[in-house]
Amino acid sequence: MTQETQAQGRSAAQDVAKDDSMLKQKAMMARHFDRLTSATERGEKVCSTFVPGNLNELIMCFDLCNNLPEVNAIQSGLRKKSGGYVMEAEKMGHSEDVCTYVKSDIGMMAKGNIAPNGKPFPKPDVLMLSYTGCFTFMKWFELLREQFGCETIMLHTPYEGDGKITDNMRSYMVKQLKEEVIPKLERVSGVKFDIDRLRENLKRSAQAEDDLVKVLQSGKNRRSPIDAYFGGIYYIGPIFGAFRGTDDAIDYYATLRKEVEARLAAGRGPVTPEGDMGEEKYRLVVEGPPNYTSFRHFWKMFYDEGAVVVASSYTKVGGVYDFGFRHDPQNPLETLADYCLGVYTNRSLPQRVDMLTDYVNEYQADGLLINSIKSCNSFSAGQLLMMREVEKRTGKPAAFVESDLVDPRYFSAANIKNRMESYFQMIDQKRPGRGFEGEAA
Amino acid sequence: MTQAEAIIERCQALYEDLNFTAAREWKAAEPGRKVVGYMPIYVPREILHAGGILPLGVVGGGDQLEVIHGDAYYQSYICRIPRSTIELGVSGRLDFVDGMLFPSICDVIRNLSGMWKLMFPDVYSRYFDVPQNYVDDIGGNYYVNELQELRDGLEEHCGIEITDEALRRSIAVYNENRRLVREVYEFRAGQPWKAPASDVYLLIRAGLVLPVEEHSQLMQDWLAAAEKDERPMRDNCRVVVTGVFCEQPPLNLIKSIELSGCYVVDDDLLLVTRWLKDDVPVEGDPMTNLAHAFLHQSESTAAKYEPDLAEKGQHLVRSVRKNGAEGVIFASPSFCDPALLDRPMLQHTLAAENIPYIAFKYAENSGQMQPIREQAGTFADSIKLWSEA
Numbered sequence: 001m002t003q004e005t006q007a008q009g010r011s012a013a014q015d016v017a018k019d020d021s022m023l024k025q026k027a028m029m030a031r032h033f034d035r036l037t038s039a040t041e042r043g044e045k046v047c048s049t050f051v052p053g054n055l056n057e058l059i060m061c062f063d064l065c066n067n068l069p070e071v072n073a074i075q076s077g078l079r080k081k082s083g084g085y086v087m088e089a090e091k092m093g094h095s096e097d098v099c100t101y102v103k104s105d106i107g108m109m110a111k112g113n114i115a116p117n118g119k120p121f122p123k124p125d126v127l128m129l130s131y132t133g134c135f136t137f138m139k140w141f142e143l144l145r146e147q148f149g150c151e152t153i154m155l156h157t158p159y160e161g162d163g164k165i166t167d168n169m170r171s172y173m174v175k176q177l178k179e180e181v182i183p184k185l186e187r188v189s190g191v192k193f194d195i196d197r198l199r200e201n202l203k204r205s206a207q208a209e210d211d212l213v214k215v216l217q218s219g220k221n222r223r224s225p226i227d228a229y230f231g232g233i234y235y236i237g238p239i240f241g242a243f244r245g246t247d248d249a250i251d252y253y254a255t256l257r258k259e260v261e262a263r264l265a266a267g268r269g270p271v272t273p274e275g276d277m278g279e280e281k282y283r284l285v286v287e288g289p290p291n292y293t294s295f296r297h298f299w300k301m302f303y304d305e306g307a308v309v310v311a312s313s314y315t316k317v318g319g320v321y322d323f324g325f326r327h328d329p330q331n332p333l334e335t336l337a338d339y340c341l342g343v344y345t346n347r348s349l350p351q352r353v354d355m356l357t358d359y360v361n362e363y364q365a366d367g368l369l370i371n372s373i374k375s376c377n378s379f380s381a382g383q384l385l386m387m388r389e390v391e392k393r394t395g396k397p398a399a400f401v402e403s404d405l406v407d408p409r410y411f412s413a414a415n416i417k418n419r420m421e422s423y424f425q426m427i428d429q430k431r432p433g434r435g436f437e438g439e440a441a
Numbered sequence: 442m443t444q445a446e447a448i449i450e451r452c453q454a455l456y457e458d459l460n461f462t463a464a465r466e467w468k469a470a471e472p473g474r475k476v477v478g479y480m481p482i483y484v485p486r487e488i489l490h491a492g493g494i495l496p497l498g499v500v501g502g503g504d505q506l507e508v509i510h511g512d513a514y515y516q517s518y519i520c521r522i523p524r525s526t527i528e529l530g531v532s533g534r535l536d537f538v539d540g541m542l543f544p545s546i547c548d549v550i551r552n553l554s555g556m557w558k559l560m561f562p563d564v565y566s567r568y569f570d571v572p573q574n575y576v577d578d579i580g581g582n583y584y585v586n587e588l589q590e591l592r593d594g595l596e597e598h599c600g601i602e603i604t605d606e607a608l609r610r611s612i613a614v615y616n617e618n619r620r621l622v623r624e625v626y627e628f629r630a631g632q633p634w635k636a637p638a639s640d641v642y643l644l645i646r647a648g649l650v651l652p653v654e655e656h657s658q659l660m661q662d663w664l665a666a667a668e669k670d671e672r673p674m675r676d677n678c679r680v681v682v683t684g685v686f687c688e689q690p691p692l693n694l695i696k697s698i699e700l701s702g703c704y705v706v707d708d709d710l711l712l713v714t715r716w717l718k719d720d721v722p723v724e725g726d727p728m729t730n731l732a733h734a735f736l737h738q739s740e741s742t743a744a745k746y747e748p749d750l751a752e753k754g755q756h757l758v759r760s761v762r763k764n765g766a767e768g769v770i771f772a773s774p775s776f777c778d779p780a781l782l783d784r785p786m787l788q789h790t791l792a793a794e795n796i797p798y799i800a801f802k803y804a805e806n807s808g809q810m811q812p813i814r815e816q817a818g819t820f821a822d823s824i825k826l827w828s829e830a
Contacts, residue, residue: 093788095781097518102782131573135548138573138746139782145750146786154573154746158583159545161554161568168590172583176574349555374518377778381523382552384514389559402516
């Protein structure tokens, strides 16, 4: 990109009007944090839980306010506060080797536990330990339980080691929901469980999920109207967070879908922080979470080069909907079980390879990029083999960069940029009629 | 050389043999024999044994294996055991193994199960999940069905039948083996100068590659012989070593702890050999008995959820009290999520009980022992000089 076009981009960014969906999400998040930080004074009880295996529809049945420590860590990362929090936790004795989400959360608590709206988070009344797809979750909530001493509910989701959900897995989860989770939530909240209320929430979830899938699958178009990784993180925010099963989520996803369809009809590319993206030169599938401490910097490395992410695995970490799963109000507990069992990081490595291969093929991608995260063994262990498998199966080049979720010490911009540039050159070389493939032909 | 030393010499040869010759020879001795590998922490070896299968403990490559291929599969921030296990696989050292079990311990071993499926598609590979809910008709039912799936898978893949009667016999055989392992640990706690930690480690580790009956005999012989050996009693302090349940510390590290002035009176090495703390009933339904033993009689470790806040870390306190230990050494593999995430909570529990502790990290191929010797030595000195006792 020339200096002139960069300047035009900046100018456009200053002028760009936020889409309705962006404004709507911003207002939703602000309301959520206000609700959360005022929960104690309003007599509302708080349930902390995780994004993968988030049972928001069920939690809402008990009038509990959903707090997601992962989202709080992301907020700390985006606001450049997580680095200090992580180091605070390390000073307290937490290893430099372990998940920085956990350390950001613990460090944040040590520093006053301040929410993005500047007010302190309330103490949780219950820790809903939805143990899905990530070993660290179990230890994280044991650590929080030690701190808060509150009721902790374990919901164990078996891993799809053989790449399928068995009846044994499903019935185990349903039994836990019936005999452990629901009675304990009733006791903590003082609210009796109403299965029809759950069905209504699930119905709303499914409606929003339909629109989310349409949005994410719009990446199949050439040119893509969305960026399914950086932009995708905004798109998944409400449904992976405290809004799945609400009217807010339905409104948000309906609005978003209309906007994306309008962009598609107009032949416009994705929105970036600097306005509409320019020419689509590279179409990528990305595996792994992003880095949040240098989120925009990382994103810029893509759109400056005309690279758009057409599909990503991270946008499936809080639920995989694009292969047909929808929350089913007719089978409310079974559907919650299937949802937890099916989230991306609860899937076996062969399943993940299959998904990524399908994405590269179906989304007409130029290749696969893996952002490997130091903090997250659930994602990262095995990614080098996954990369080679997807390369082998698709014939498309793959690349590997490394960073961290919210620890700024592990974001090396120069190294990542260098690798990205080399990767784009490799794609160019491998394109039919150009470079090595062209010569061979 | 005393008889005890001769036994340990044999165990050391087994430990150093990265080609698993003993298991290969066992398999070759009769046509149709099968060998199934398993990783830490626990698999119900009784089910394999009941099918005539040799369970083979695979706990990484140690410090003698040069990892060439394995490093190409893992980023620098992932522990060492999966990369050396991959190395064992791709270098052909496990080419005689008919199946591999990957227990539920952490995300790295979990994902390794999928890697094995991709890399060795002809080998029976199973992620062995265990319940984190310990109620009989919830986690228990789930686990009984998981055990049955394992049984079915082994029967199908190995072309064998695993009967209930054979399972009961195998449970009795392993009950005996676990009793002997506990006896070895009790012997060491009682007379640690007669049972160096490295000797006990090698003796127990032999049970990962030998048929269980042979290993039980070996322990019996060693116990009888070690009792007779006269060794000088040193002015060492008594410690519990914890965190070493998956990636193994190098033998030199275990020796270094002792050389620095600490008698190891308990540890969580090779937990599979004593995972179940009491005998499993041999009467009744064997699968239910194995499941209930897991739910109610298994060791506490970082890979298991502890439902009771007040119970967190108490297994360490009990071990310290029972074995007369004066402190705890947290030895954790670098990048080990279970050990390192659990450590602060366990340390808080020990601090509340005024039990001193130190912590360090290692890798299975750590070569530099001087810092560990200095740290453990200082710990031992501080206990001897300043402890209330």
